[in-house]
Amino acid sequence: MEQTELEHLNLLLDRDIETREKIKDSVQEFEKKTRSMMGVLSKIHGTPSDSISPLLDGVRPMLQECSGCIASIAALIPENEYWRWSFMWTNTLRSAVFATLLTEYLDSGRLLSQVGVAEVLCVKGDADTRMMIQAEDYLHGLITLVNELSRWAVNAVTLGDFERPIRISIFVKNLFAGFTIRRLLYCHQLCPSQSRWAVNAVTLGDFERPIRISIFVKNLFAGFTMLNLKNDALRRRFDSLKYDIKKIEEVVYDVSLRKLADPKEIE
Protein backbone atom coordinates (compact mmCIF):
# COMPACT_ATOMS: atom_id res chain seq x y z
CA MET A 1 0.00 0.00 0.00
CA GLU A 2 1.25 3.43 -0.86
CA GLN A 3 2.32 5.72 1.91
CA THR A 4 -0.18 8.46 1.01
CA GLU A 5 -2.90 5.87 0.80
CA LEU A 6 -2.04 4.69 4.27
CA GLU A 7 -2.09 8.21 5.63
CA HIS A 8 -5.46 8.78 4.06
CA LEU A 9 -6.78 5.66 5.74
CA ASN A 10 -5.42 6.73 9.08
CA LEU A 11 -7.01 10.13 8.70
CA LEU A 12 -10.38 8.52 8.06
CA LEU A 13 -9.95 6.16 10.98
CA ASP A 14 -9.00 8.97 13.31
CA ARG A 15 -11.98 11.02 12.27
CA ASP A 16 -14.35 8.10 12.82
CA ILE A 17 -12.92 7.38 16.23
CA GLU A 18 -13.18 11.01 17.23
CA THR A 19 -16.82 11.20 16.12
CA ARG A 20 -17.58 8.02 17.98
CA GLU A 21 -15.98 9.22 21.21
CA LYS A 22 -17.80 12.53 21.09
CA ILE A 23 -21.15 10.93 20.42
CA LYS A 24 -20.52 8.41 23.15
CA ASP A 25 -20.04 11.17 25.71
CA SER A 26 -23.24 12.92 24.69
CA VAL A 27 -25.18 9.68 24.63
CA GLN A 28 -24.01 8.87 28.13
CA GLU A 29 -25.32 12.20 29.32
CA PHE A 30 -28.61 11.54 27.52
CA GLU A 31 -28.82 8.11 29.12
CA LYS A 32 -28.25 9.52 32.57
CA LYS A 33 -30.98 12.13 32.14
CA THR A 34 -33.44 9.65 30.69
CA ARG A 35 -32.81 7.15 33.41
CA SER A 36 -33.49 9.60 36.20
CA MET A 37 -36.62 10.74 34.39
CA MET A 38 -37.80 7.15 34.17
CA GLY A 39 -37.11 6.82 37.85
CA VAL A 40 -39.42 9.70 38.64
CA LEU A 41 -42.09 8.43 36.28
CA SER A 42 -42.08 4.99 37.86
CA LYS A 43 -43.38 6.66 41.01
CA ILE A 44 -46.81 6.97 39.41
CA HIS A 45 -47.52 3.46 40.54
CA GLY A 46 -47.43 4.54 44.14
CA THR A 47 -48.74 8.05 43.82
CA PRO A 48 -52.31 8.92 44.72
CA SER A 49 -54.22 10.58 41.93
CA ASP A 50 -54.11 14.09 43.36
CA SER A 51 -50.32 14.02 43.60
CA ILE A 52 -49.73 13.04 39.97
CA SER A 53 -49.82 16.61 38.77
CA PRO A 54 -46.94 17.87 40.98
CA LEU A 55 -45.00 14.77 39.95
CA LEU A 56 -45.41 15.75 36.32
CA ASP A 57 -44.20 19.25 37.10
CA GLY A 58 -40.96 17.60 38.17
CA VAL A 59 -40.74 15.55 34.99
CA ARG A 60 -41.22 18.39 32.51
CA PRO A 61 -37.90 20.12 33.07
CA MET A 62 -36.22 16.73 32.79
CA LEU A 63 -37.85 16.21 29.43
CA GLN A 64 -36.45 19.56 28.39
CA GLU A 65 -32.98 18.50 29.45
CA CYS A 66 -33.38 15.35 27.39
CA SER A 67 -34.31 17.31 24.34
CA GLY A 68 -31.20 19.40 24.97
CA CYS A 69 -29.13 16.21 24.99
CA ILE A 70 -30.73 15.07 21.76
CA ALA A 71 -29.87 18.38 20.17
CA SER A 72 -26.25 18.08 21.23
CA ILE A 73 -26.04 14.57 19.78
CA ALA A 74 -27.65 15.79 16.58
CA ALA A 75 -24.98 18.47 16.24
CA LEU A 76 -22.29 15.78 16.27
CA ILE A 77 -23.72 13.58 13.52
CA PRO A 78 -21.88 14.07 10.24
CA GLU A 79 -24.04 14.74 7.23
CA ASN A 80 -26.02 11.72 6.02
CA GLU A 81 -24.64 9.51 8.76
CA TYR A 82 -27.62 9.37 11.09
CA TRP A 83 -27.99 5.64 10.58
CA ARG A 84 -24.35 4.97 11.01
CA TRP A 85 -24.38 6.05 14.62
CA SER A 86 -28.02 5.79 15.63
CA PHE A 87 -27.55 2.38 17.25
CA MET A 88 -25.72 4.19 20.03
CA TRP A 89 -28.77 6.06 21.23
CA THR A 90 -31.76 4.15 19.82
CA ASN A 91 -32.68 2.51 23.11
CA THR A 92 -32.37 5.70 25.07
CA LEU A 93 -34.32 7.61 22.47
CA ARG A 94 -37.12 5.06 22.68
CA SER A 95 -37.22 5.47 26.44
CA ALA A 96 -37.44 9.22 25.98
CA VAL A 97 -40.29 8.73 23.50
CA PHE A 98 -42.04 6.58 26.05
CA ALA A 99 -41.52 9.16 28.79
CA THR A 100 -42.92 11.86 26.55
CA LEU A 101 -45.98 9.79 25.73
CA LEU A 102 -46.60 8.83 29.33
CA THR A 103 -46.22 12.38 30.61
CA GLU A 104 -48.71 13.66 28.11
CA TYR A 105 -51.10 10.85 28.85
CA LEU A 106 -50.94 11.46 32.57
CA ASP A 107 -51.38 15.14 32.04
CA SER A 108 -54.21 15.32 29.54
CA GLY A 109 -55.20 11.73 28.88
CA ARG A 110 -54.32 12.25 25.25
CA LEU A 111 -52.06 10.36 22.92
CA LEU A 112 -49.28 12.29 21.27
CA SER A 113 -48.69 11.57 17.61
CA GLN A 114 -45.27 10.84 16.16
CA VAL A 115 -45.04 14.47 15.18
CA GLY A 116 -46.22 15.52 18.63
CA VAL A 117 -43.44 13.53 20.29
CA ALA A 118 -40.87 14.99 17.95
CA GLU A 119 -42.08 18.47 18.88
CA VAL A 120 -41.75 17.85 22.59
CA LEU A 121 -38.27 16.42 22.15
CA CYS A 122 -37.39 19.23 19.74
CA VAL A 123 -36.57 16.84 16.95
CA LYS A 124 -37.62 18.36 13.69
CA GLY A 125 -36.57 15.50 11.52
CA ASP A 126 -35.28 17.71 8.75
CA ALA A 127 -31.86 17.50 7.20
CA ASP A 128 -30.51 20.33 9.35
CA THR A 129 -30.99 18.72 12.72
CA ARG A 130 -29.81 15.34 11.44
CA MET A 131 -31.93 13.70 14.06
CA MET A 132 -35.24 11.97 13.71
CA ILE A 133 -37.86 9.94 15.48
CA GLN A 134 -38.67 7.00 13.29
CA ALA A 135 -41.95 5.13 13.16
CA GLU A 136 -40.14 2.25 14.84
CA ASP A 137 -38.97 4.41 17.73
CA TYR A 138 -42.46 5.74 18.19
CA LEU A 139 -44.01 2.27 18.11
CA HIS A 140 -41.53 0.92 20.63
CA GLY A 141 -42.38 3.87 22.85
CA LEU A 142 -46.07 3.06 22.51
CA ILE A 143 -45.61 -0.54 23.50
CA THR A 144 -43.64 0.47 26.56
CA LEU A 145 -46.47 2.85 27.36
CA VAL A 146 -48.99 0.04 27.22
CA ASN A 147 -46.79 -2.18 29.37
CA GLU A 148 -46.65 0.57 31.90
CA LEU A 149 -50.35 1.38 31.79
CA SER A 150 -51.34 -2.18 32.41
CA ARG A 151 -49.29 -2.04 35.58
CA TRP A 152 -50.76 1.26 36.44
CA ALA A 153 -54.31 -0.01 36.00
CA VAL A 154 -53.57 -2.57 38.63
CA ASN A 155 -51.84 -0.15 40.92
CA ALA A 156 -54.52 2.47 40.61
CA VAL A 157 -56.99 0.04 42.05
CA THR A 158 -54.54 -0.95 44.71
CA LEU A 159 -54.31 2.62 45.84
CA GLY A 160 -58.05 2.60 46.55
CA ASP A 161 -59.57 1.10 49.62
CA PHE A 162 -59.89 -2.41 48.38
CA GLU A 163 -56.26 -3.13 48.30
CA ARG A 164 -55.85 -6.64 49.50
CA PRO A 165 -58.86 -8.43 48.00
CA ILE A 166 -58.24 -6.96 44.60
CA ARG A 167 -54.56 -7.79 44.64
CA ILE A 168 -55.39 -11.35 45.52
CA SER A 169 -58.11 -11.40 42.92
CA ILE A 170 -55.66 -10.19 40.26
CA PHE A 171 -53.13 -12.74 41.35
CA VAL A 172 -55.67 -15.51 41.03
CA LYS A 173 -56.89 -14.18 37.74
CA ASN A 174 -53.34 -14.12 36.47
CA LEU A 175 -52.95 -17.71 37.41
CA PHE A 176 -56.05 -18.66 35.54
CA ALA A 177 -54.65 -17.11 32.41
CA GLY A 178 -57.57 -15.02 31.55
CA PHE A 179 -60.03 -17.51 30.17
CA THR A 180 -62.84 -15.26 31.32
CA ILE A 181 -61.15 -12.23 29.97
CA ARG A 182 -60.73 -13.78 26.60
CA ARG A 183 -64.43 -14.26 26.54
CA LEU A 184 -64.94 -10.72 27.65
CA LEU A 185 -62.70 -9.52 24.86
CA TYR A 186 -64.66 -11.46 22.29
CA CYS A 187 -67.79 -10.12 23.84
CA HIS A 188 -66.57 -6.62 23.23
CA GLN A 189 -65.75 -7.41 19.68
CA LEU A 190 -69.18 -8.84 19.13
CA CYS A 191 -71.00 -5.98 20.79
CA PRO A 192 -69.27 -2.82 19.72
CA SER A 193 -71.69 -0.67 21.64
CA GLN A 194 -70.64 -2.34 24.84
CA SER A 195 -66.97 -2.21 24.10
CA ARG A 196 -67.05 1.43 23.15
CA TRP A 197 -66.84 2.77 26.61
CA ALA A 198 -66.62 6.49 26.30
CA VAL A 199 -64.05 8.52 28.01
CA ASN A 200 -65.04 10.74 30.81
CA ALA A 201 -63.13 13.32 32.74
CA VAL A 202 -62.10 11.18 35.62
CA THR A 203 -59.74 11.91 38.41
CA LEU A 204 -56.75 9.68 38.62
CA GLY A 205 -56.43 6.76 40.92
CA ASP A 206 -59.99 5.64 41.25
CA PHE A 207 -61.79 2.69 39.81
CA GLU A 208 -62.76 4.33 36.59
CA ARG A 209 -59.16 4.70 35.54
CA PRO A 210 -58.79 1.12 34.34
CA ILE A 211 -61.79 1.51 32.10
CA ARG A 212 -60.35 4.58 30.44
CA ILE A 213 -57.03 2.89 30.02
CA SER A 214 -58.74 -0.11 28.56
CA ILE A 215 -60.39 1.95 25.84
CA PHE A 216 -57.19 3.76 25.08
CA VAL A 217 -55.16 0.60 24.85
CA LYS A 218 -57.66 -1.18 22.71
CA ASN A 219 -57.62 1.61 20.19
CA LEU A 220 -53.87 1.35 20.10
CA PHE A 221 -54.05 -2.38 19.65
CA ALA A 222 -56.35 -1.89 16.69
CA GLY A 223 -53.69 0.36 15.21
CA PHE A 224 -50.93 -2.17 15.74
CA THR A 225 -52.86 -4.87 13.99
CA MET A 226 -52.70 -2.74 10.86
CA LEU A 227 -48.95 -3.08 10.62
CA ASN A 228 -47.14 -5.70 8.60
CA LEU A 229 -44.62 -6.68 11.19
CA LYS A 230 -41.48 -8.61 10.50
CA ASN A 231 -40.09 -11.15 12.90
CA ASP A 232 -38.06 -8.59 14.79
CA ALA A 233 -37.94 -6.91 18.16
CA LEU A 234 -41.00 -4.82 17.41
CA ARG A 235 -42.98 -7.91 16.54
CA ARG A 236 -42.00 -9.68 19.73
CA ARG A 237 -42.89 -6.67 21.81
CA PHE A 238 -46.16 -6.33 19.95
CA ASP A 239 -46.95 -9.89 20.96
CA SER A 240 -46.64 -8.82 24.56
CA LEU A 241 -49.44 -6.31 24.09
CA LYS A 242 -52.17 -8.89 24.27
CA TYR A 243 -51.07 -9.84 27.77
CA ASP A 244 -51.26 -6.24 28.83
CA ILE A 245 -54.73 -5.97 27.40
CA LYS A 246 -55.71 -9.13 29.13
CA LYS A 247 -54.45 -7.81 32.41
CA ILE A 248 -56.28 -4.56 32.03
CA GLU A 249 -59.43 -6.38 31.11
CA GLU A 250 -59.04 -8.40 34.24
CA VAL A 251 -58.95 -5.30 36.32
CA VAL A 252 -61.93 -3.88 34.50
CA TYR A 253 -63.76 -7.10 35.07
CA ASP A 254 -62.89 -7.05 38.74
CA VAL A 255 -63.98 -3.52 39.45
CA SER A 256 -67.15 -3.75 37.44
CA LEU A 257 -68.09 -7.09 38.92
CA ARG A 258 -67.87 -5.63 42.37
CA LYS A 259 -69.65 -2.46 41.33
CA LEU A 260 -66.62 -0.41 42.34
CA ALA A 261 -66.98 1.39 39.05
CA ASP A 262 -69.58 1.10 36.41
CA PRO A 263 -68.48 1.18 32.78
CA LYS A 264 -71.99 2.08 31.66
CA GLU A 265 -72.12 4.97 34.05
CA ILE A 266 -68.87 6.34 32.74
CA GLU A 267 -70.27 6.09 29.29
Next chain:
Amino acid sequence: MRYLDSRDDILAAFADMRDELDEHNDRRERLIKASRDVTILAKRVIFLLHRLVTEASRTDPDAFSAAAAQGCAKLVEAQLVTEASRTDPDAFSAAAAQGRAKLVEAQSLFRTMREDLQGDRFWRYQQAVSPGLQEYIEALALAHYFETGLGKLIGYSGVQESLCAEDGEKLFPLPMDDYLLGVSDVTGELMRFAITSIGRRGGRGTARAVSDFVRNCKAAYLRSFTLANLHTTNKTDFEGFTPYVRHLGKKQAVTTQSLQKIEDAAYAIVVRTSEYDLPEDLLDDIVERCVSDVRRGSRRPRGGEYDGPGEDMSEEEY
Protein backbone atom coordinates in the same frame (compact mmCIF):
# COMPACT_ATOMS: atom_id res chain seq x y z
CA MET B 1 -51.30 16.63 13.91
CA ARG B 2 -50.05 16.73 17.44
CA TYR B 3 -52.60 14.48 19.13
CA LEU B 4 -54.35 11.29 18.19
CA ASP B 5 -57.64 11.68 19.98
CA SER B 6 -60.04 9.32 18.30
CA ARG B 7 -59.86 5.78 17.13
CA ASP B 8 -59.89 7.04 13.57
CA ASP B 9 -56.92 9.30 14.21
CA ILE B 10 -54.99 6.38 15.61
CA LEU B 11 -55.87 4.13 12.71
CA ALA B 12 -54.88 6.79 10.21
CA ALA B 13 -51.54 7.32 11.93
CA PHE B 14 -50.89 3.60 11.97
CA ALA B 15 -51.74 3.33 8.31
CA ASP B 16 -49.06 5.93 7.61
CA MET B 17 -46.56 4.10 9.75
CA ARG B 18 -47.41 0.85 8.03
CA ASP B 19 -46.57 2.39 4.68
CA GLU B 20 -43.34 3.76 6.05
CA LEU B 21 -42.30 0.43 7.55
CA ASP B 22 -43.28 -1.49 4.43
CA GLU B 23 -41.23 0.80 2.27
CA HIS B 24 -38.25 0.35 4.56
CA ASN B 25 -38.55 -3.43 4.61
CA ASP B 26 -39.00 -3.67 0.86
CA ARG B 27 -35.96 -1.55 0.24
CA ARG B 28 -33.94 -3.62 2.66
CA GLU B 29 -34.97 -6.86 0.97
CA ARG B 30 -34.14 -5.43 -2.44
CA LEU B 31 -30.69 -4.44 -1.30
CA ILE B 32 -30.02 -7.77 0.39
CA LYS B 33 -30.91 -9.52 -2.85
CA ALA B 34 -28.71 -7.26 -4.91
CA SER B 35 -25.89 -7.69 -2.43
CA ARG B 36 -26.21 -11.44 -2.72
CA ASP B 37 -25.99 -11.16 -6.49
CA VAL B 38 -22.83 -9.14 -6.13
CA THR B 39 -21.40 -11.78 -3.81
CA ILE B 40 -22.09 -14.54 -6.31
CA LEU B 41 -20.55 -12.55 -9.10
CA ALA B 42 -17.48 -11.66 -7.10
CA LYS B 43 -16.96 -15.27 -6.05
CA ARG B 44 -17.10 -16.28 -9.70
CA VAL B 45 -14.54 -13.64 -10.55
CA ILE B 46 -12.24 -14.96 -7.86
CA PHE B 47 -12.51 -18.50 -9.18
CA LEU B 48 -12.03 -17.28 -12.71
CA LEU B 49 -8.87 -15.47 -11.69
CA HIS B 50 -7.52 -18.54 -9.95
CA ARG B 51 -8.26 -20.64 -13.00
CA LEU B 52 -6.68 -18.23 -15.42
CA VAL B 53 -3.50 -17.59 -13.52
CA THR B 54 -3.03 -21.28 -12.90
CA GLU B 55 -3.45 -22.01 -16.58
CA ALA B 56 -1.14 -19.20 -17.44
CA SER B 57 1.64 -20.76 -15.42
CA ARG B 58 1.19 -24.29 -16.77
CA THR B 59 3.11 -25.79 -19.65
CA ASP B 60 1.78 -28.51 -21.79
CA PRO B 61 2.62 -31.66 -19.78
CA ASP B 62 2.88 -33.97 -22.80
CA ALA B 63 5.31 -31.77 -24.62
CA PHE B 64 7.32 -31.52 -21.47
CA SER B 65 7.50 -35.18 -20.64
CA ALA B 66 8.41 -35.97 -24.22
CA ALA B 67 11.23 -33.50 -23.98
CA ALA B 68 12.38 -34.86 -20.67
CA ALA B 69 12.31 -38.42 -21.95
CA GLN B 70 14.84 -37.61 -24.60
CA GLY B 71 17.39 -37.11 -21.94
CA CYS B 72 20.15 -34.78 -21.14
CA ALA B 73 20.88 -33.85 -24.70
CA LYS B 74 17.56 -32.19 -24.89
CA LEU B 75 17.75 -30.61 -21.50
CA VAL B 76 18.96 -27.35 -22.82
CA GLU B 77 16.06 -27.28 -25.17
CA ALA B 78 13.67 -28.11 -22.37
CA GLN B 79 15.08 -25.23 -20.46
CA LEU B 80 14.38 -23.00 -23.37
CA VAL B 81 10.80 -24.19 -23.39
CA THR B 82 10.67 -23.54 -19.70
CA GLU B 83 12.01 -20.08 -20.16
CA ALA B 84 9.37 -19.24 -22.71
CA SER B 85 6.52 -20.64 -20.74
CA ARG B 86 7.58 -19.22 -17.42
CA THR B 87 4.76 -17.39 -15.80
CA ASP B 88 4.99 -13.99 -17.30
CA PRO B 89 3.37 -10.79 -16.09
CA ASP B 90 1.48 -10.51 -19.35
CA ALA B 91 -0.41 -13.69 -18.62
CA PHE B 92 -1.38 -12.32 -15.24
CA SER B 93 -2.57 -9.04 -16.58
CA ALA B 94 -4.53 -10.84 -19.27
CA ALA B 95 -6.22 -12.83 -16.52
CA ALA B 96 -6.80 -9.69 -14.52
CA ALA B 97 -8.33 -8.00 -17.54
CA GLN B 98 -10.86 -10.82 -17.85
CA GLY B 99 -11.62 -10.55 -14.16
CA ARG B 100 -12.03 -6.82 -14.50
CA ALA B 101 -14.46 -7.24 -17.35
CA LYS B 102 -16.59 -9.44 -15.15
CA LEU B 103 -16.34 -7.03 -12.26
CA VAL B 104 -17.96 -4.38 -14.42
CA GLU B 105 -21.14 -6.43 -14.05
CA ALA B 106 -20.86 -6.10 -10.29
CA GLN B 107 -20.32 -2.39 -10.68
CA SER B 108 -23.45 -2.03 -12.73
CA LEU B 109 -25.30 -3.95 -10.02
CA PHE B 110 -24.10 -1.38 -7.53
CA ARG B 111 -25.36 1.30 -9.87
CA THR B 112 -28.84 -0.15 -9.80
CA MET B 113 -28.71 0.13 -6.01
CA ARG B 114 -27.78 3.78 -6.16
CA GLU B 115 -31.32 5.06 -5.75
CA ASP B 116 -31.88 2.96 -2.65
CA LEU B 117 -28.64 4.12 -1.12
CA GLN B 118 -28.98 7.86 -1.64
CA GLY B 119 -28.23 10.34 1.10
CA ASP B 120 -28.64 9.05 4.61
CA ARG B 121 -30.09 5.79 3.33
CA PHE B 122 -26.68 4.33 2.73
CA TRP B 123 -25.85 4.03 6.39
CA ARG B 124 -29.30 2.76 7.17
CA TYR B 125 -28.83 -0.19 4.84
CA GLN B 126 -25.09 -0.53 5.09
CA GLN B 127 -25.37 -3.87 6.82
CA ALA B 128 -27.54 -5.21 4.02
CA VAL B 129 -25.02 -4.18 1.39
CA SER B 130 -21.86 -4.94 3.31
CA PRO B 131 -21.42 -8.68 2.52
CA GLY B 132 -21.60 -8.12 -1.22
CA LEU B 133 -19.42 -5.06 -1.00
CA GLN B 134 -16.69 -6.91 0.88
CA GLU B 135 -16.70 -9.78 -1.57
CA TYR B 136 -16.52 -7.31 -4.42
CA ILE B 137 -13.55 -5.57 -2.82
CA GLU B 138 -11.85 -8.92 -2.40
CA ALA B 139 -12.27 -9.79 -6.09
CA LEU B 140 -11.22 -6.33 -7.14
CA ALA B 141 -8.13 -6.47 -4.95
CA LEU B 142 -7.17 -9.87 -6.33
CA ALA B 143 -7.54 -8.63 -9.90
CA HIS B 144 -5.54 -5.54 -9.02
CA TYR B 145 -2.81 -7.67 -7.54
CA PHE B 146 -2.41 -9.68 -10.73
CA GLU B 147 -2.78 -6.60 -12.84
CA THR B 148 0.13 -4.93 -11.16
CA GLY B 149 2.27 -8.03 -11.70
CA LEU B 150 1.98 -9.50 -8.21
CA GLY B 151 2.72 -6.15 -6.75
CA LYS B 152 0.12 -3.94 -5.23
CA LEU B 153 -2.71 -3.88 -2.82
CA ILE B 154 -5.56 -1.79 -4.10
CA GLY B 155 -5.99 1.40 -2.12
CA TYR B 156 -9.07 2.73 -0.43
CA SER B 157 -9.44 5.44 -3.05
CA GLY B 158 -8.95 2.88 -5.80
CA VAL B 159 -11.94 0.93 -4.56
CA GLN B 160 -13.99 4.07 -4.10
CA GLU B 161 -13.20 5.17 -7.65
CA SER B 162 -14.48 1.87 -8.99
CA LEU B 163 -17.78 2.56 -7.25
CA CYS B 164 -18.77 5.63 -9.17
CA ALA B 165 -21.62 6.38 -11.49
CA GLU B 166 -21.16 7.31 -15.13
CA ASP B 167 -21.09 10.96 -14.12
CA GLY B 168 -18.16 10.34 -11.80
CA GLU B 169 -20.21 10.82 -8.65
CA LYS B 170 -19.64 8.39 -5.81
CA LEU B 171 -22.43 5.84 -5.64
CA PHE B 172 -22.04 5.84 -1.88
CA PRO B 173 -19.26 6.50 0.61
CA LEU B 174 -17.08 3.43 0.94
CA PRO B 175 -17.01 2.40 4.60
CA MET B 176 -13.56 1.96 6.01
CA ASP B 177 -14.62 -1.25 7.74
CA ASP B 178 -15.73 -2.87 4.53
CA TYR B 179 -12.55 -1.87 2.80
CA LEU B 180 -10.33 -3.29 5.52
CA LEU B 181 -12.35 -6.49 5.83
CA GLY B 182 -12.53 -6.94 2.07
CA VAL B 183 -8.80 -6.61 1.50
CA SER B 184 -8.11 -8.82 4.52
CA ASP B 185 -9.86 -11.61 2.70
CA VAL B 186 -7.51 -11.31 -0.25
CA THR B 187 -4.68 -12.76 1.76
CA GLY B 188 -6.59 -16.04 2.01
CA GLU B 189 -7.01 -16.15 -1.76
CA LEU B 190 -3.35 -15.36 -2.21
CA MET B 191 -2.44 -18.23 0.06
CA ARG B 192 -4.42 -20.54 -2.20
CA PHE B 193 -2.73 -19.08 -5.21
CA ALA B 194 0.72 -19.51 -3.69
CA ILE B 195 0.14 -23.09 -2.59
CA THR B 196 -1.36 -24.21 -5.90
CA SER B 197 1.38 -22.58 -7.91
CA ILE B 198 4.18 -23.91 -5.73
CA GLY B 199 4.37 -27.16 -7.65
CA ARG B 200 4.21 -25.43 -10.97
CA ARG B 201 6.80 -23.92 -13.15
CA GLY B 202 8.28 -20.87 -11.49
CA GLY B 203 5.89 -21.38 -8.63
CA ARG B 204 8.46 -21.20 -5.91
CA GLY B 205 9.34 -17.68 -6.87
CA THR B 206 5.64 -16.86 -6.95
CA ALA B 207 5.15 -18.28 -3.50
CA ARG B 208 7.95 -16.16 -2.19
CA ALA B 209 6.55 -13.04 -3.83
CA VAL B 210 3.12 -13.74 -2.40
CA SER B 211 4.39 -14.35 1.09
CA ASP B 212 6.35 -11.10 0.98
CA PHE B 213 3.24 -9.29 -0.14
CA VAL B 214 1.01 -10.80 2.52
CA ARG B 215 3.60 -10.00 5.13
CA ASN B 216 3.70 -6.41 3.94
CA CYS B 217 -0.08 -6.21 4.05
CA LYS B 218 -0.01 -7.32 7.62
CA ALA B 219 2.71 -4.86 8.46
CA ALA B 220 0.74 -2.08 6.82
CA TYR B 221 -2.23 -2.92 8.94
CA LEU B 222 -0.16 -2.97 12.05
CA ARG B 223 1.21 0.43 11.18
CA SER B 224 -2.20 1.87 10.52
CA PHE B 225 -3.52 0.41 13.74
CA THR B 226 -0.79 1.93 15.81
CA LEU B 227 -1.17 5.27 14.10
CA ALA B 228 -4.90 5.26 14.54
CA ASN B 229 -4.58 4.40 18.17
CA LEU B 230 -2.19 6.93 19.48
CA HIS B 231 -4.31 7.33 22.54
CA THR B 232 -4.22 3.60 23.16
CA THR B 233 -0.49 3.29 22.65
CA ASN B 234 1.68 0.38 23.67
CA LYS B 235 -0.47 -1.73 21.39
CA THR B 236 1.78 -2.77 18.60
CA ASP B 237 -0.68 -5.18 17.05
CA PHE B 238 -4.18 -4.79 15.77
CA GLU B 239 -5.82 -5.89 19.00
CA GLY B 240 -6.19 -2.27 20.03
CA PHE B 241 -8.13 -1.60 16.90
CA THR B 242 -10.40 -4.60 17.01
CA PRO B 243 -13.14 -2.86 19.00
CA TYR B 244 -13.36 -0.22 16.29
CA VAL B 245 -13.65 -2.48 13.27
CA ARG B 246 -15.80 -5.47 13.99
CA HIS B 247 -14.52 -8.87 12.87
CA LEU B 248 -11.16 -7.44 11.91
CA GLY B 249 -9.39 -9.31 14.67
CA LYS B 250 -10.68 -12.59 13.34
CA LYS B 251 -9.65 -11.72 9.81
CA GLN B 252 -6.22 -10.76 10.98
CA ALA B 253 -5.83 -14.11 12.68
CA VAL B 254 -6.75 -15.79 9.40
CA THR B 255 -4.22 -13.65 7.56
CA THR B 256 -1.53 -14.70 10.00
CA GLN B 257 -2.51 -18.31 9.47
CA SER B 258 -2.41 -17.97 5.69
CA LEU B 259 0.97 -16.33 5.89
CA GLN B 260 2.27 -19.15 8.02
CA LYS B 261 1.03 -21.74 5.53
CA ILE B 262 2.88 -20.06 2.70
CA GLU B 263 5.99 -19.65 4.81
CA ASP B 264 5.95 -23.29 5.85
CA ALA B 265 5.54 -24.37 2.26
CA ALA B 266 8.39 -22.13 1.13
CA TYR B 267 10.56 -23.52 3.92
CA ALA B 268 9.82 -27.11 2.96
CA ILE B 269 10.73 -26.35 -0.62
CA VAL B 270 14.04 -24.79 0.32
CA VAL B 271 14.94 -27.71 2.57
CA ARG B 272 14.07 -30.30 -0.07
CA THR B 273 15.76 -28.37 -2.83
CA SER B 274 19.00 -28.39 -0.91
CA GLU B 275 18.99 -32.17 -1.19
CA TYR B 276 19.36 -31.90 -4.94
CA ASP B 277 22.08 -29.88 -6.45
CA LEU B 278 20.04 -28.97 -9.47
CA PRO B 279 19.31 -25.70 -11.20
CA GLU B 280 15.89 -24.21 -10.54
CA ASP B 281 14.55 -24.97 -13.98
CA LEU B 282 15.51 -28.60 -13.91
CA LEU B 283 13.83 -28.92 -10.57
CA ASP B 284 10.74 -27.39 -12.09
CA ASP B 285 10.80 -30.05 -14.76
CA ILE B 286 11.10 -32.87 -12.29
CA VAL B 287 8.31 -31.56 -10.14
CA GLU B 288 6.08 -31.03 -13.10
CA ARG B 289 6.59 -34.48 -14.53
CA CYS B 290 5.87 -36.00 -11.18
CA VAL B 291 2.71 -34.00 -10.81
CA SER B 292 1.48 -35.02 -14.23
CA ASP B 293 2.31 -38.68 -13.47
CA VAL B 294 0.30 -38.51 -10.32
CA ARG B 295 -2.56 -36.88 -12.19
CA ARG B 296 -2.67 -39.66 -14.74
CA GLY B 297 -2.27 -42.43 -12.22
CA SER B 298 -4.67 -43.56 -9.55
CA ARG B 299 -3.04 -41.53 -6.82
CA ARG B 300 -4.50 -38.18 -7.60
CA PRO B 301 -3.58 -35.37 -5.34
CA ARG B 302 -6.53 -34.02 -3.42
CA GLY B 303 -8.55 -31.79 -5.70
CA GLY B 304 -9.89 -28.36 -5.05
CA GLU B 305 -8.25 -25.85 -2.84
CA TYR B 306 -5.20 -26.69 -0.84
CA ASP B 307 -5.38 -25.77 2.72
CA GLY B 308 -2.03 -26.98 3.84
CA PRO B 309 1.54 -26.97 2.71
CA GLY B 310 3.18 -29.85 0.98
CA GLU B 311 0.14 -31.14 -0.87
CA ASP B 312 1.63 -30.32 -4.18
CA MET B 313 5.24 -30.93 -3.42
CA SER B 314 5.99 -34.07 -5.24
CA GLU B 315 9.72 -34.16 -4.76
CA GLU B 316 9.06 -36.76 -2.14
CA GLU B 317 8.44 -39.19 -4.95
CA TYR B 318 12.06 -39.08 -5.88
